[in-house]
Amino acid sequence: MDYATLDDRVGRLADGLRQLGLAPGDRVGLIVDTEPRSLECLLAPLRAGLTIVPVNNRLHPAEHAFMLNDCGARALLCSAPRVAPLLGVHDQIPTLEFIIAMDGASKGEKGVLDYEELIEQSRPIDDAPVTEDSLAWIFYTSGTTGHPKGAMHTHRSINAMVIAQLIDVLPSDQHDRMAYVSPMSHAAGLLVFHQIAVGACNVFPTFDRFTPENFYALVERHRVTKVCLVPTMIQRLLDGPWPVENDLSSLQTIMYGAAPMYLEPMREALRRFGPVFVGAYAQGEAPLACSFLPKPEHVTNTAEENRRLSSVGVECFGVQAEIVDADDNLAAPNESGEIVIRGDIVMKGYWNAPEATAETLRNGWLHTGDVGHLDEDRYLFITDRVKDMIIKGGTNIYPREIEEILHRHPAIAEATVFGIPDTEWGEEVAAAIVLRDETKMEADEIIDWCSGSISSFKLPSEVHFVPELIKSSYGKILKREVKASLYPQ
Numbered sequence: 335m336d337y338a339t340l341d342d343r344v345g346r347l348a349d350g351l352r353q354l355g356l357a358p359g360d361r362v363g364l365i366v367d368t369e370p371r372s373l374e375c376l377l378a379p380l381r382a383g384l385t386i387v388p389v390n391n392r393l394h395p396a397e398h399a400f401m402l403n404d405c406g407a408r409a410l411l412c413s414a415p416r417v418a419p420l421l422g423v424h425d426q427i428p429t430l431e432f433i434i435a436m437d438g439a440s441k442g443e444k445g446v447l448d449y450e451e452l453i454e455q456s457r458p459i460d461d462a463p464v465t466e467d468s469l470a471w472i473f474y475t476s477g478t479t480g481h482p483k484g485a486m487h488t489h490r491s492i493n494a495m496v497i498a499q500l501i502d503v504l505p506s507d508q509h510d511r512m513a514y515v516s517p518m519s520h521a522a523g524l525l526v527f528h529q530i531a532v533g534a535c536n537v538f539p540t541f542d543r544f545t546p547e548n549f550y551a552l553v554e555r556h557r558v559t560k561v562c563l564v565p566t567m568i569q570r571l572l573d574g575p576w577p578v579e580n581d582l583s584s585l586q587t588i589m590y591g592a593a594p595m596y597l598e599p600m601r602e603a604l605r606r607f608g609p610v611f612v613g614a615y616a617q618g619e620a621p622l623a624c625s626f627l628p629k630p631e632h633v634t635n636t637a638e639e640n641r642r643l644s645s646v647g648v649e650c651f652g653v654q655a656e657i658v659d660a661d662d663n664l665a666a667p668n669e670s671g672e673i674v675i676r677g678d679i680v681m682k683g684y685w686n687a688p689e690a691t692a693e694t695l696r697n698g699w700l701h702t703g704d705v706g707h708l709d710e711d712r713y714l715f716i717t718d719r720v721k722d723m724i725i726k727g728g729t730n731i732y733p734r735e736i737e738e739i740l741h742r743h744p745a746i747a748e749a750t751v752f753g754i755p756d757t758e759w760g761e762e763v764a765a766a767i768v769l770r771d772e773t774k775m776e777a778d779e780i781i782d783w784c785s786g787s788i789s790s791f792k793l794p795s796e797v798h799f800v801p802e803l804i805k806s807s808y809g810k811i812l813k814r815e816v817k818a819s820l821y822p823q
Contacts, residue, residue, distance in 0.1 A: 335370060337533060340377075345458025347378035354432055356408055358383035358462060359469065363407040363430075364519065365391050365398060365416045369538050371436060371449070372518040375411040376526055380470060383462030387472045387484070388519035391416055392807035397482075399423040401474050402430060405484055405685055414439035417446070466490035472685055473618045484685035485619045492527060494678035495621050498650040499528040503614050503626045504560060504589060510534040511584075513558040515544055520808055521562045521592065524622045546574030554580040560587040565595045566809035572602055573747070573770075582607075589614055591623065593810045594716070594734055596741040597644055601634050609633070615646035615714065619681045619700055624653050625714050644738070645713040653677040657708055662697055667710045670730075672720060674699035705732065722813055724753035724761050731763060731792050733813075739787045740765065740780070745773040748803050752817045754796065765794040766816050768803055775799070 351362065362379040364386055366372040379386045389401050391413065398420060402410065406429045412420060414437040421443060424430065435441065436449045464470075470492050472484040500506065504525070512529050514522040514536065529536055537556045541548040544567055552558060563571075568590060588607065591614040603611065613627035627647030633639045649655050654676050657665035665671040680700045683691035694701050705723060706716040717723075717732040724731040733751035740749035748768040753761035769775060777797035784793050804815040 340373060342458050343374050343453055344377045344381055345460070346453045346456040347374055348381035348462075349456040349459045350434075350452035351379060351382045351384060351409060352459070352462075353456060354409065356382065356384055358464070359385060360409075361385045361387050361405045361407045361472065363398075363402045363405075363410040364388040365410065365412045365420065366436075366518055367391055367413040367415070368514050368516070368518055368522060369413070370536070372523070372538075373526060373530075373536060376518065376523055377530075379411075381459065381461050383464055383468070385469045385472060387474070388523055389474060390517050390519045390807050392517065395419040395423045396426075399426040400481060401484070403427045404481075405472050408432070409434060411449070412436065412439075421446075464489055466493070467682075469682070473621065473681075475618045483687050483690055485681040486683055486685050487621065488682055490678050491621075491681060494652050495524065495623075496528045496531055498623060498652055498679065499525070500531065501651045502628075503612060503623050503650065504528065504587060506532050506534045506560070508533040508535075510559045511537050511556060512560045512562075513537040513539070513552055513556070515539055515549065515552075515561060515567070516564065516809075517807065521564075521622060525562060544570065546571050546578070550578050550580035550582060553582050553585050557584040559584055560589070561585070562589045562591075564592045564809035565590060565599070566593070566805065568595070568603055569599055569748070572599060572606070576606060586610060587612055587629070591616060591646075592808055594737070596738050597640060598738075598742045600632070600643060604632055604634065613646055615716065617675075617700075617702055619694065619702070620653075620675050620677075620679050623650050624655060624675050624679065625649050642713060645709075645715045647714065648712055649714070650679075653679055655708070655712075655714055656699070657706065658699075658701075662699075665707070668707050670705060670707045670717060673702045673704045673706045673714070673716070675702060676700065719813075722752065724751075724763055726753075726756075726761050726763065726791060727759045729791065733763075736763065736765070736784060736788065736792060736794070739784050740767065743780075743783055745770055745775055748811070750803055750811050750813050750816055751794065752813050754817070754821060756795075762795040763792060764796040764798070764817075764820075766798045766800050766803060766820060768800060 362384050364375050366375050387405050409432040411434050417435045417439040433446045434449050440446045441448050467488050470489045471487040474482040474484050516522045588610050589612045609629050611632045614623035615625045616623040625647045656674050657671040659671045676699050703720050705718050718734050736751045747770045751765045754764045756762040780797045781793050798820050804812045
C-alpha cells in the first residue's frame, strides 16, 4: 500500500466515524490485530478530532469491557476474531453504540457495522482542527495492581514523543522499514507516528506467533531495517538456532525496552547480531522514550563499558530525569531514590482518577515508581520498582542486582527475585528460576553461585524451580503474580 492509498482510506474512515455522530473528543476504542489496517485505525479517529483508546487484543473480554466502559467509548474498531468475545460483554459497556468490525464479522448484530462498507460509503476529509492540548490517546496501564488506569496523552505529548524518537531513539528516513511484531496498543503503535512523519515503510507479519524462524523470514523477505523487541523476544532469539540461513544483513536497529535487559544476555546478543541495539526507558505515562542508550555505547570491552551497558542511557531530547528521596528532595549523583520525569512527553493525568493523578504528578514531576540513580555523567540506572524493593532488617535489597547474577549462570534461562515475609528480618529473599532444557540444579547450588558475587544477607533463602514465569501479554515478568502463585495467601 502506498501513502496516497493510506491517506484516502484514513480520510474516508474518519468521515465515516463523524457521519455516525461522533463529536470531537469522543473516545474510540481499538481492539485490532497487528496488520496494515491497524494504521488506519490509529490515524482515522485522530483525523476526525476524536480520542483513540487502543487496548491489547490479547486481554480477556472482561478486561476490554472495563477499559472501554471506564473511558466511555462510543465506538470500537475491531478485528474479526475479537468481535464475538466483545459482543459477549457488550452489556457491560453502556456507552458503546457502534462496533465497526473487519472482514464482515458478526454483520447484522445490533450495533455492528462493516469496516470496509463504512470506508466505501464515505468521502475523504481533512484533519479536524485540534489544539496541542486536545486529548489524543488514552493509554491504559497494565493493571498489575488493581484496575488499569488510563494515562491521558495530548497531541502535545505525542508530538514530543515523535521528536524524541526521530532525534535520539530511532532516527529514520523514507528508506527505513520498521517491522511491528508486538501489539499495536503498546510500543508498536507508539512507533507508527515517527515512521509516517518521514514517509518510511511499515511492515506487518502474517504469522500469529513470534518465533526465531518466523522473525528471521520476515526480516529477509521484506528487508526490514528496524524492529522493537522486548527482552523476552530477544531471549527467544538467543535460545533459537544459530547461525541462521536467512539473510539478516538489512537489519540495522533492534530497539529494546519495557523490561530489564540483563548484561549477560545482552553480551551474547551483541556477539550474534552486532552493534544494532538501542535501549529505551519509558512508561505508559511518558511514552517511548524518556532515556536511551545508543548503539555506540553497546560495547563490552572494559568494566566501565559493561557498567554503562547496565544503564538505560541518558535523557532524550526534551526530557528531564532526576532522582528524589521520600520527601521529594533531589538526590546526589549515585544516590538511590525514585526516578522522576518532566517534559512535554509526560501525560496530562489519569482518566477519571484525580487522586491517582495527584499522587503520580507532584511538584511538576511524574513520579515513576521506579528506583534508580544517576551517575556523574547523568546516565540513568534502574534498580527496581519501589514496590518490589526488599527491606531486610532495615536494609534495602534490590532484586535486579541478584537477578543479574542469576542470569550469568549458563543453566538459568529466566529468573525473578522478590521478598517474602520473615518474622525475624521483616523480609527475606526468594527466587523463582526457569532452567534450560534438561538441566537439573539444587537450591544450594544457586545460593553458592550467588555467594561468589554478593553479600550473604542478600542471598536467597528460598529457591523455586518453575517451568515458566508468569508474564503479561507484552512479555513482562509479573513478579507479584509469580510470588502469589508460590506463596498463596
